[in-house]
Amino acid sequence: MLKVGLTGGIGAGKSEVSRLLVSYGAVLVDADKIAREVVEPGTPGLDAVVDAFGPGVLTADGRLDRPKLGALVFADDDKRATLNAIVHPLVRARSVELESAAGEEDIVVHDVPLLVESELTGLYDMIVVVDASPGTQLDRLVRLRGMAESEARSRMAAQATRERRTAAADVVIDNDGPLEKLEPQVRAVWEQLVERAAAEG
Incomplete structure (x- = not known):
């Protein structure tokens, strides 16, 4: 079993990455x-x-x-x-x-929003971070989730910095752009995970 920790800042698009990984065959454990x-x-x-x-x-x-x-x-x-x-x-x-x-034989993906903040990186074989710029995060939270800008900023500030998160990553998925740019990246990461699982199995 390959244990993968998936994390990312609020509004980075982690849920979409989880959904894609499940569609490829991952077993999802969703902390939220x-x-x-x-x-x-x-x-x-x-x-x-x-x-x-x-x-x-x-x-x-x-x-x-x-x-x-x-x-x-x-x-x-x-x-x-x-x-x-x-x-x-x-x-x-x-x-x-x-x-x-x-x-x-399964690849188990743990979707954990506060993985880095809670210092849980040691629990997983690989850490995958979904990354987006603070401007993109803020736009998504306000425009798509209907949050007040002040609340969105306070939630973002309560999380680890972008630098701290990406420093903990084995793999970073860039989700600053449109959705169609995300899928090929996630597919490539899945192939990496399958290879790693086979090598360790």
Whole structure:
């Protein structure tokens, strides 16, 4: 099994790269998706978040109010650290479960937004970073996701610098341009991963 860590700044286009890798045959372990699952109503994760931040972070139907919690934690390093201390261990435990369900021949791609920030590079055989310029990231967050510019800038500032991320990479995928330039790059990276998996198998 080849374990690949996939990361990139917010708005860099990591989800599109994940989607393409899955279409080629990768097994995806999506940390963002798991992070949502571990704080669903009725989970110990949600109970711990409410204990830490109060019932004001819930919607009327008892679900986590993500925009409200996001506004709280992205403006305050201590609060963000508190949230990460609750959610990250739960995400890691579930990721290990999903990975162990994959086959020995599989290429398992762990899509982890804060891989570099959380110093998790040592957990993977290869690190793939999806890179885009800060201007491109900001444009995508504001234009495509409808974020206020101030919120987009604060989320970008809360992540590792572009230089720190690319320094941790074995492979960098440049996603500063249009989508049609992305696919051939991701296909080439997949071929590299297949070769590496075969060599190690």
